[in-house]
Amino acid sequence: MDDDSRTRRWERWQGRAALPLGLASLLYLAAYATHVLAEGLPPVAHDVLRAVIGASWAVFIIDYAVHWRLSGRGLGFVTHHWLDTLVMLLPLLWPLRIVRVYDVVQRGRGRARLTLHARVVLYAGLSALLLGFSSSLAVYQQERGAPDATIRTFGDSVWWASTTLSTVGYGDATPVTPWGRTIAVGLMICGLALLGAVTGSVSSLLLQRFALEEDEERGRPPEP
Structure with missing residues (x-):
C-alpha cells in the first residue's frame, strides 16, 4: 500500500471514528463521575459503571490499533504518535478526545468555521x-x-x-x-x-x- 492510499484510509477512518470516540469519552466521563460521587449506589450499579468504563477503554484501544495498522510504521508508530499512545494509556486524558470531534467534523466539511x-x-x-x-x-x-x-x-x-x-x-x-x-x-x-x-x-x-x-x-x- 502506497503512502497516498494510507493517508486516504487514515483520514476516512478518522472521520468515521470521531463521533463514536466522542460518545465513548462522554460515556466514560459520566460513568466515572457517577462511580466516584455516588457512593451510595448498590454494588451491582458500580459493576455496571465499571463495565461502561472498560467498554470505553476497549473503543479507544480499537481506534489505536486501527491507526497503528494504517500507519504501516510498526513499532515506530508508538514513538511517532507518542501523544496518542499517552492518551490511550492514561484514563485521565480520555475525555480530551471530545475536543477532537469538532476538528474532524469541520475537516470533513472541507473548512473550519x-x-x-x-x-x-x-x-x-x-x-x-x-x-x-x-x-x-x-x-x-x-x-x-x-x-x-x-x-x-x-x-x-x-x-x-x-x-x-x-x-x-x-x-x-x-x-x-x-x-x-x-x-x-x-x-x-x-x-x-x-x-x-x-x-x-x-x-x-x-x-x-x-x-x-x-x-x-x-x-x-x-x-x-
Missing part, C-alpha cells in the same frame, strides 16, 4: 474544563479518607484542580497520597502547556494586528 487563533483558545479552554473535571474526580477518589488529607470533599478537589491548572497554587489544599501527587504533577504539566498555547496564540494574533496596522500606515499617502 473558526480562525486558527479562535480554535486554539476554544480547544485549550475545553481541554482545561475536561481535564480539570476528570482530575478533580481522580484526586477526590484517591484523597478522600486518607490520613491528614486536606482534600476531603469534591468541592475541595475542584478548587485544588482550578488553582493547579491556572498555575496559581494557593497550597491550602494539596494531595497527600502517592497517586494523588502523581496526578497533580501531570495536571501541572498540562496546565503549563495549555497556558502557553493560549498565551502564544494571543501574542501571535496581537503581533499580526500590529503588523497589519503598520503596513496600513505605511501605505497611506502623506497628509497635506
Whole structure:
C-alpha cells in the first residue's frame, strides 16, 4: 500500500471514528463521575459503571490499533504518535478526545468555521474544563479518607484542580497520597502547556494586528 492510499484510509477512518470516540469519552466521563460521587449506589450499579468504563477503554484501544495498522510504521508508530499512545494509556486524558470531534467534523466539511487563533483558545479552554473535571474526580477518589488529607470533599478537589491548572497554587489544599501527587504533577504539566498555547496564540494574533496596522500606515499617502 502506497503512502497516498494510507493517508486516504487514515483520514476516512478518522472521520468515521470521531463521533463514536466522542460518545465513548462522554460515556466514560459520566460513568466515572457517577462511580466516584455516588457512593451510595448498590454494588451491582458500580459493576455496571465499571463495565461502561472498560467498554470505553476497549473503543479507544480499537481506534489505536486501527491507526497503528494504517500507519504501516510498526513499532515506530508508538514513538511517532507518542501523544496518542499517552492518551490511550492514561484514563485521565480520555475525555480530551471530545475536543477532537469538532476538528474532524469541520475537516470533513472541507473548512473550519473558526480562525486558527479562535480554535486554539476554544480547544485549550475545553481541554482545561475536561481535564480539570476528570482530575478533580481522580484526586477526590484517591484523597478522600486518607490520613491528614486536606482534600476531603469534591468541592475541595475542584478548587485544588482550578488553582493547579491556572498555575496559581494557593497550597491550602494539596494531595497527600502517592497517586494523588502523581496526578497533580501531570495536571501541572498540562496546565503549563495549555497556558502557553493560549498565551502564544494571543501574542501571535496581537503581533499580526500590529503588523497589519503598520503596513496600513505605511501605505497611506502623506497628509497635506
